[in-house]
Amino acid sequence: MYPMLATLFRRRYISTDMREAVLYWHRQPVDNRMKGDAMMPCQSCGAPMGEQDKFCMRCGAARQEPARPAATNPSTVCPACGAAIDDSMRFCMHCGAKLSPLPAAVASAVPVEPEPQRKRGMTKGAVTAIVAVTVAVIAIAAFGVWWFVLRDDASAQSGAVGTPLSGESSESSDSNDAGDTADSGDADARGHASAGDKSRTAVCAVPDASLSDVRLDGTSLIASVDFESESCGDSSYSAAGVQVTIQDDGNVVAAAIYDFGDAPLEFDDGTAQADLAFTTVQYWRPYDQIDVSDxxxxxxxxxxxxxxxxxxVEGALGGASIADTDIERYAQLAMSWQLDHDKTAANTFYSTFTTQLSSKQYGMQVEGKTWKYRDIYEQFLQRRAKHPNALFIWSGDYPTYQENGTTDFYVILSGEGFGSAADATAWCPANGYSTDDCIAVDLQ
Structure with missing residues (x-):
């Protein structure tokens, strides 16, 4: 055996570690090499090795002491002998059985704080952001639409009044002319009228007005009004629903609503004139007591x-009445003014006779209606239209009514003077009044 080993050593068919292992093994006593209870497997090939062996006799690998883990998992044992093993061993240190690769050790459970579950749906902040973005988008879109519509309208208006482009058909020109005519009609309804053959005229704004004269036609008040407006020029004003209000010394003495589309105000160099008629429920002062200059x-x-x-009325444009509540208010104010105005003239009948044409109380139910202020004052205007000297008095201011206990009546006097009661009484039937409606009276 030694010659063979020497040959192998010389030819270097085995490594230096192998040679040292063989020589070492050969020098050891047989009992030490074969002692079964002290054997442990080679870590490389699994061959049994004695406690004193430093090299494996089979593969020549140097003896390696198995790494001792700080703490062995008691549940990881050799399936053959039950000895404790770890995941670095390929063979059992006690019985030499080949070990299958162990599954990766499961890490000890470490409490991990669970990730907070996300709330379903969107947060309030997200909803607010989405709403804000949506509103902004809508606003931008609306602005864009408005801009394009405005630009198109401006272009259309520009094209309507401009000169047709060359190459346009005559039908297009006729269509534009028709459009201009329709536009002029709309302008007339708003007080914008065409002048001569002009397709469009300047806007005729609400003119200024002044009273030049008042007169009576039957029971209607006729007011001559002068109008002035630089914007109207030589055009006409034909607006509907225009209230004309006349005031004197701070009181409304006439008011009605006129449709100048029926009788447009024709302006000449910015001025125009018209006669307006007011019925007995549209004016609240006798015509000859209105101060035109004021x-x-x-x-x-x-x-x-x-x-x-x-x-x-005789060429004067008639108007519609204003609201009933306004008529009632203006009539009451007119009655107060009239009582003060007529008191001086009424004092002349302390020593002479006149005729009484009416006596009414507010709320009295006679002649088929309940009398209100508007009715009482309207009757006065009607009587005065027939009798220019008629007076309006309060019965409680005069002795003759105080003696009779009739002190809360509005009384209409004819204002005609008579030397005797008989003459006054004769005047009543001569002027179409019955004895129920007309009596002789003095105020003493």
């Missing part, structure tokens, strides 16, 4: 009428 006239567009317009 009166003012105001025009208000888009007024709401109460009923239809009255008929024209």
């Amino acid at each position: 009166a003012s006239v105001e025009l208000t567009e888009d007024a709401t009428a109460s009923g239809a317009s009255a008929a024209a």
Whole structure:
């Protein structure tokens, strides 16, 4: 055996470690090499090795002491002998059985704080952000639509009044002319009228107005009004629903709503004139007691009428009445003014006779209706239209009514003077009044 080993050593068919292992093994006593209870397997090939062997006799690998883990998992044991093993061993240190690769050790359970579960749905902040973005997008889209529509309208208007482009058909020109005519009609309805053959005219704004004269036609008040407007030029004003209000010394003395589409105001160099008629429920002062020089006239567009317009009176444009509540208020104010105005003239009948044409109380139910202020004052205007000297008095101010206990009546006097009661009484039937409606009276 030695010659063979020497040959192998010389030819270097085995490594130096192998040679040292063989020589070492050969020098050891047989009992030490073969002692079964002290044997342990080679870590490389699994051959049994004695406690004193430093090299494996089969493969020549140097003896390696198995690594001792700090703590052995008691549940990891050799399936053959039950000895403790670890995942670095290929063979059991006690019985030499080949070991199958162990599964990776399961790490000890370490409490891990669970990731907070995300709330379903969107947070309030996310919803707010989405809503804000949506509103912004809608606003931008709306602005874009508005811009394009405005630009298109501007282009259309520009094209309507401009010169047709060369190459356009005559039908297109006719269509534009028709459109201009329709536009002019719309302008007329708003007080914008065409002048001559012009397709469009400047806007005729609400004109200024002044009172030049008042007169009576039957029971209607006729007011001559002068109008002035630089914007109207030589065009006409034909707006509907225009309230004309006349005031004198701070009181409304006439008001009605007119449709100038029926009788447009034709302006010449910015001025125009018209006669307006007011019925006995549309004016609240006798015509000859209105101070024309001190009166003012105001025009208000888009007024709401109460009923239809009255008929024209001798060429004067009739108007519709204003609201009933306003008529009642203006009538009451007119009655107060009239009582003060007529008191001086009434004092002349302390020593002479006149005739009484009516006596009414507010709320009295006679002649088929309940009398209100508007009814009482309207009757006075009607009587005065027939009798220019008629007076309006309060019965409680005079002795003759105080003696009779009739001190709360509005009384209409004819204002005609008579030397005797008989003469006054005779006047009543001569003027169409019965004894129930007309009596002789003095105020003493």
